[in-house]
Amino acid sequence: MAIDLSETLVIGISATALFDLSVADGVFNQQRKNDPDSAMEHYRRYMLENESQPLPDGTGMPLVKALLALNDHKKADDPQPIVEVVVISRNSPETGYRVLKEIRRRGLNITRSAFTAGEAVTHYLDAFYVDLFLTTNEDDAQRVIDTNQCAAAVMRPPPTQAFQCTETQVRFAFDGDAVIFDDTSELINQTHGLDAFHQSEDERQDIPLEPGPHAKLLIKLSKIQERLPGRIEYSPVRIALITARNSPAEMRVIKTLRNWGVYVDEIFFLGRITKGAVSKGVQSPYLFRRSGRPSGSRCVRCAFS
Incomplete structure (x- = not known):
């Protein structure tokens, strides 16, 4: 039987908002500048070689943790989660393996994901019933808003000292x-x-x-x-x-x-x-x-x- 998420807040998040992939992105961008034809293969090889290395938090991680913690308040007889988080990434399935491995390593309750190998994520937001898509890419957020599928927000880096987030509220x-x-x-x-x-x-x-x-x-x-x-x-x-x-x-x-x-x-x-x-x-x-x-x-x- 299909799951009913009509009363659940569904958050879609890009891999780069969930984890800090700036080093990997830098490797790809530098190789694309030097040799565009081999950039993707170089990036794939880099991700495979480093897939056992932990990934730092992305700008969306504090919000994801806080939202997932809301499920702790779910009543025992309530069958549906209060919050569901889905990773929707333009990485390929192979390079996305590192992201999935990090999710498991951290014990994050994220069970659904999509890796589109460069295809626009807007094609899949409705399929996952996404209410809010979080990304670090403003162009991606704009495309989501333009399709009127769901809300979208660009996650900006927080101020180093002023930023505070609690997982209790x-x-x-x-x-x-x-x-x-x-x-x-x-x-x-x-x-x-x-x-x-x-x-x-x-x-x-x-x-x-x-x-x-x-x-x-x-x-x-x-x-x-x-x-x-x-x-x-x-x-x-x-x-x-x-x-x-x-x-x-x-x-x-x-x-x-x-x-x-x-x-x-x-x-x-x-x-x-x-x-x-x-x-x-x-x-x-x-x-x-x-x-x-x-x-x-x-x-x-x-x-x-």
Whole structure:
């Protein structure tokens, strides 16, 4: 019988986000520069020769560990995992062996994987029911977002000293417009100005905002919150929404979340106050915000605050 993952948060992650493969990538890139025709064979040989060497953590490893730890809260009579992690990599199956071996060595509860030997990962995200794809490659993330299959985020290296992550609680923070919600309202602000934006949002407060590229992820996070032990002061998953909106544009946000059946723990209507200080106060290592790429890009970065 096929597994039901409709109530499970499914994370797809590239091999380079799970583990630090920068040395191996450097070997490949240098050989491609010297002799493009032999670069792939040289890379394959390097991976085979070093497949017994441990791999360092990638930028996505802290999040993966924290999310997998949520399964410890699963009720005994609950048949489905709260979180599922799938490795989806453009490595070949042969070079991917080193990744699989490292997963086993560490005892990570990751049982599903795909190695496409250079083919785009977008072909397989639906097959694995992925809700969020984590990668170190911004072009890959952009392609995932453009196909509208799931949310995608670019994992940036954390600040050496400021970064903190706990495996006992996962904190997420999201931008509002163009991330959780689509950019229609934002375009009114850009085209007609703040006063027109406020008037439009106040008049439309009973009309739910259209979902943005990360709306499905927020909805799924809200669903898994319902499966976790809920305490007022502490929950294994905590969600914050940080938006540049303020009154009278705030009511539409609250009513939209109600319409979606979504509960967030914290919400901040900043009215163009800088988000940096609030992000630090929220203490979320994972801030999903719109990329600084050129206009038209909907790629979202997962930034470490």
